[in-house]
Amino acid sequence: MNKPTDFNDLAQLAGPAAVKAAVDQALAGGDVPAPAVEWPDPVLPGMVKVPEIPPDALPSWLGAMCGAVAASTQTPPALSVMVGLSVLAAVLQRRYEVAPFGDDYTEPLSLWTLTALPSGARKSAVFSAMTAPLLRWEKLESDRGRAERARVASARKVAEKRMERLLADAAKAKEDHERERIRVEIQHEKETMPAELRAPRLFTEDVTAERLQAMLSEYGERMALLSDEAGIFQIMAGIYNGGSSNLDAFLKGHAGTAMRVDRAGREAHVDKPALSFGLALQPGVLAEVASSRRFRDSGLLARFLYAMPASNVGRRNVRERVSVPDAVRQEYEALLFRLLEDVPIVPGKPRVLPMTDPALEQWVSFAQEIEDNQGEGGRYESISDWTSKLPGAVARIAALLELAEVGRHAEEVSEVAVSQAVALGRLLIPHAQSAFGLLGTDGTDTDAAAVIKWARGGGRAEFSRRECQKAMEGRFRTLERLTKALQRLEQNDVLRLYTKRNKGAPSTEMCLLNPKLLST
Incomplete structure (x- = not known):
């Protein structure tokens, strides 16, 4: 066996390019395990590179509207896509459910989305365009009745x-x-005495937990909260209740579990509450949300589908003015109105849509893939509370897409709809990782960041696990803690772990740093 290359010396003498060439040569010689020829871009703790969420992830008419609104407002398409999904959920929730296996396991079609963009990113303009048909429908129904x-x-x-x-x-x-x-x-x-009649409502922008309970009872057991303001999190944190947070109404609205409220002067009996969110917040506000540990521990934050797109602020052409085409806007409104036909005043039993066999197989394979990667040491360990709910969210999205494409008389969820939903679910994973990194990285991520700082600070292209532990013994008093941090870094393509065989001596556990980290 050839003598292992000293990558540290090579990095200092010849630079990262030479390190990469030597790494490839060493891999070919068997000194370290064979990886891909090119190193992927490393994912640093709390700094996840997120993919774009394109409008064509949605059915044609909805995707066309999202794309047109994004072009008109010069905003990232992810914002209009996420708001579009929430609008679709507001229209269809409580009336339909999806049953992947065709048995008693069902998912309601409520959906919670949250997009993070800074002030001045034209979030309000997107919300106005996407929710305009809902306001018009409410007004027409109010006038009619x-x-x-x-x-x-x-x-x-x-x-x-x-x-x-x-x-x-x-x-x-x-x-x-x-x-x-x-x-x-x-x-x-x-x-x-006749029952009280109210003008129908599909969504609100600001509501307390107590008023939400009443609204769910009054408006067909369904309600959506669509807003580009952060007030709802202040309400959930207990701004009107002396700091005592009241999350039950919100959590039950996502899960669709029965709600029974019997208090002096207030009662609300709701069998299947359906609550959807479509929110857009500033990243700083989103980070502040993490200050309430109960939001994370209760599973509230795990229920949101996150989008963390790059802002267009500073890159927009102020001379450019592109209107949403009338044909696109009119089709968007017409098809939403068609989905809203025959909305019952008194809620009945939701229609249940099973999946076709090919659709079920694709969904189960995706669910198993997520499950296999979220245990201890898994790729999604740090966001396992979120990934645990992802397959259910993907099933909900698939049913929404099926109904949007086929219409109210859809009988089952097709393989095409599930394929679209799974593709969207995969895109959302790095966005969730980025969001939870902003909300506050876990202890392993913090340890991993410390290892990177130490390795890069010394220009170490290669180092042993023992060397790292000795240098950082104040942090890593146990080998187990260091091993978890190194495994997290390997999952994120920051380094590679391998065992160096020493002739006549015990093997050494080694770490090979991604050369891209030494070139920046």
Whole structure:
């Protein structure tokens, strides 16, 4: 066997290019395990390179609108795509569910999305364009039902006044049979009084947990919160409750589990609450959210699908003005209106869409792949709370895409829809890693960052695990802790671990640093 190359000396004498050539030669000679010919770009802790989320990830008419809005506002397409998904969820949630296996395991179609962009990124313009049809639909439905709501409101007032008079008569009645007669009349008035009618609502921008419980009860057990402001997190953190956070209504709305509220002056009984989010926040505000540990521990942050696109601020052409084509805007509104046809005032049983066999196989394979990589030492260990929910989110997206493409009469979720949803789910993983890095890296990431700083500071292209532990013994008092940090770095293509065989001596556990880190 050839003598292993001293990569540290080579890095200092000839630079990173020579290191790479020597690495390739050493790999060919068997000194270290054979990797790919080219080193991938390293992913540093808290600095994940995220892919673009293109409009064509969505069905044609929805993708066309997202692309046109992104071009018109000169914003990253990821923002309009995420808002578009939330709008679709607001329209279809509670009315449909997806059952991947065709049994009693179902996923509601509620969806939570969160896009991080700085101030001045034209988030409001995107929200206005994407939610305009929902506002128009609400207004048209309100106008259409105004006369009937007025009639019902009058009938209720008459009944209430009559019950007040009957109660007064009952208080004056001297005979038991007279009081019983009045009681029967009051009961009849209550039973025949028409239920209150409200103008339909699809979404809000700002709501307390207590008001949300009431809105879910009042508006068909479904509601969406679409906003480019951060106020909802302040509400969830308890700004109106003396700092006591109230998350149950939000968490139940994502899961679709029954809600029972019975308090003095307030009650809300909701069998299948459906709540969707479409939020856009400044990165600094998103980082501040992490200050509430309960947001992470409760699973609230794990329910969001994150987009962390690069901002266009500073790169926009202020002379360029591209309007959303009328045909694109009109088709977007028309197809959303078509999906909103026959929306029941009183919620019924959701229609359940199973997956076709090929669709199920693709979804299960994706779910297993995620599962295999999120255990201890796995690629997704640091965001396992988020990845645990990703297959369910992908199933929800697949059903939404199927309904968007086929319409309200879709019978099952196709392989095409699942393929689109899985592709989108894969794109969202690095965005989630970036988001959780911003929210606060875990202890292993912190250790990994310390190793990188030490290795780069000394220009170490190659080093032993023992050398690293000895140099940083104040941090790594146990080998297990260092090993976890090195494994995380290997998963992120920062270094490679291998065993160097020493003739007549014990083997040495070695680390080979990605040469790209020595050239920056």
